[in-house]
Amino acid sequence: MGRSPCCEKAHTNKGAWTKEEDNRLIAYIRAHGEGCWRSLPRAAGLLRCGKSCRLRWINYLRSDLKRGNFTEEEDDLIIKLHSLLGNKWSLIAARLPGRTDNEIKNYWNTHVRRKLLRRGIDPSTHRLLNETAAAHDVNTISFTGAKDAAKDYPIEISLKKDENMKKISVEERCPDLNLDLKISPPTEPSTETGRKSTLCFVCNRGVNNSKECSCCNFAATAHGSSSRQWKQ
């Protein structure tokens, strides 16, 4: 029994959204709130499918979106969360206020992956590329202060397809993992002392004297956070 289409494809627009479509969607949601996405397009006078409206709203039109370049703090947090959660972009996005899963996914694929590869780190396993097979037993990344963070921001991963293991808490898997979730929102500038007290991801991975290191080199380059920003 086939699955019914999410919308009537023959009468819907596709591709880039126009300013007018954006305005219609914003006006409708401001007036009526986020309701039934399936019926929204017709009610709002849009020739779009509900899915498309939802995506447009969530990824672009919401007022609480941050936009703009990712900060070094956000970079580090994304890497840490990805090492723990894998490609669970929505879970990662939930920890980065103002960022969407789509945005983080794109950013990961275009910037972070390459950044890790340049550092000699496999972006999918978060291990050194030349790491020996003996290291396969090592399964955690050590960050300080994990207990406090885990207590205030518990993350649970549901593994519904695994009959024997319904849920694994982060604390169980990585008892010494520090998600740095108590530090501050990404927009909030971190203090130099706060920054230096924590090893960056490169040092945590044991890559010494790396140019990419953001904790050892921080004092020397603290003034130049913008100079270290990624090309847009």
Place this chain on the structure above:
DNA sequence: AAAGGATCCAACCGCTTTACA
């Protein structure tokens, strides 16, 4: 200046999960 390759990112597709009758 032009061509072609590389990169970026908005949007789509299809599958899974959730809610509900």
Place this chain on the structure above:
DNA sequence: CTGTAAAGCGGTTGGATCCTT
């Protein structure tokens, strides 16, 4: 409990733009 609709999610695509030669 079951079936269906709706929402959510992650992978992928394709057009626009940037960069290099």
